[in-house]
């Protein structure tokens with residue numbers, strides 16, 4: 001009997017099934033090829049959408065309007081992400097790598113915000129963090145406390161009400177999208193993980209950007225490279241369940257149940273084949289509006305990610321507790337919007353107002369906005385192929401259930417035109433508001449699960465990347481547990497990819513070490529100084 005018939009398929013015959021095509025899966029495929037010696041044509045990526053890339057999306061046209069559900073800030077401490085893109089060739093110049101491109105871009109276009117917080121149409125001086133002695137003590141105590149101390153505590157159970165009025169809170173929570181009711185533990189991890197950014201939190205000078213939106217600059221070159229290697233993409237394919245067998249004490253995936261073109265199918269998984277699932281998704285069930293219509297809030301889990309995790313979780317307590325993250329939409333939702341402008345008028349006005357050329361300012365947060373709106377004017381063009389006379393910006397509001405200050409409607413009920421009216425009124429661009437409205441196309445995007453990864457949780461709610469009981473299965477993405485690292489980042493998903501590949505293949509290789517700023521005296525000293533500013 002051959003080894004393959006015996007189900008002990010050697011490395012070159014081993015198959016890898018990746019469910020989901022976000023950065024977690026794409027990175028896993030890349031590491032299986034680079035470090036695992038897996039034959040690329042034995043790697044299949046299943047994706048229910050008709051396009052790969054997951055949350056790292058960017059699409060549309062100058063005519064119909066561009067759309068990206070999210071916009072990403074990167075950081076030098078994204079060591080896994082930067083490792084990944086150090087071997088993925090750039091689309092524009094295959095002679096260099098994507099990482100070279102990102103580094104060259106950030107050397108040229110430096111972020112130094114001069115209008116981080118705006119109130120009543122005026123730029124605020126945010127050089128002081130605004131902390132009371134109590135706030136400082138609470139922060140230090142949070143850093144010193146061990147993770148086991150936190151349980152399912154919320155941020156507003158740790159800090160006094162004054163903390164949520166400080167400049168620090170407004171800058172930190174809009175940079176990372178925290179809400180007071182989110183997990184204090186997740187907040188603690190962010191404080192440790194980005195403590196090196198404290199000293200420049202008011203200027204965002206530590207933020208790295210990509211030359212274009214992250215679909216064009218990150219997802220696209222990675223997808224192209226994987227396709228060139230021979231990786232198979234099964235788009236429009238929803239995975240509905242995994243069937244397990246018990247092999248000794250291990251649960252081993254035997255088959256993958258999926259639906260393609262309306263037909264159910266079962267894919268056999270052999271003993272040594274591997275299955276990696278991106279569980280949950282922050283962009284599941286997102287919906288788009290238009291200039292004249294509001295997006296819908298979808299809560300029936302019609303996309304596959306949550307239902308698949310719920311189905312898998314029934315097989316073992318070690319496979320996590322999805323209901324902790326997918327059943328509190330009121331605590332996890334918010335709304336983003338992408339605006340396509342014909343001409344540069346809004347950009348010119350913003351440059352004059354903020355003192356920042358597009359691409360150098362980062363987030364501008366309207367502190368007194370009931371919706372807590374922020375916008376980002378990226379370097380232009382932001383999309384490959386974007387015409388010269390077209391400009392694109394992105395924004396979001398954290399409190400979509402509140403009435404606007406000017407438009408007396410909840411953000412969630414607003415059309416793209418109404419969101420823009422509210423924005424222009426805050427900025428006191430009233431005189432040109434009508435003209436700007438006529439030349440702008442704002443596409444709102446409702447995101448029911450956008451901060452589901454920040455919801456309060458307890459140990460075991462997130463499964464280990466490779467659970468002890470697993471024979472051939474790993475969990476990747478935002479809802480698998482990675483010690484010390486922070487969710488809501490590309491970095492976290494790439495780290496789960498490295499952890500899964502090295503763990504499942506039992507390679508003598510560890511994921512790239514996390515950069516720990518709090519292990520450096522100078523970083524701690526600067527952070528402390530910032531806390532007293």
Ligand SMILES: Cc1cc2nc3c(=O)[nH]c(=O)nc-3n(C[C@H](O)[C@H](O)[C@H](O)COP(=O)(O)OP(=O)(O)OC[C@H]3O[C@@H](n4cnc5c(N)ncnc54)[C@H](O)[C@@H]3O)c2cc1C
Nearest residue numbers: 020022023024048054055070072073239304305477489490
């Ligand atoms: C608004 C916004 C702002 C952000 N800002 C930042 C930032 O500033 N910095 C930063 O680092 N990160 C940021 N992020 C986060 C970052 O984009 C995500 O963490 C990352 O892209 C998640 O990748 P993933 O592969 O883990 O999951 P996803 O990208 O969510 O991918 C999951 C994929 O799996 C597919 N899928 C799921 N279940 C199934 C199934 N059953 N069958 C078939 N397919 C399935 C889904 O359709 C999806 O394509 C932001 C994200 C958003 C949306």
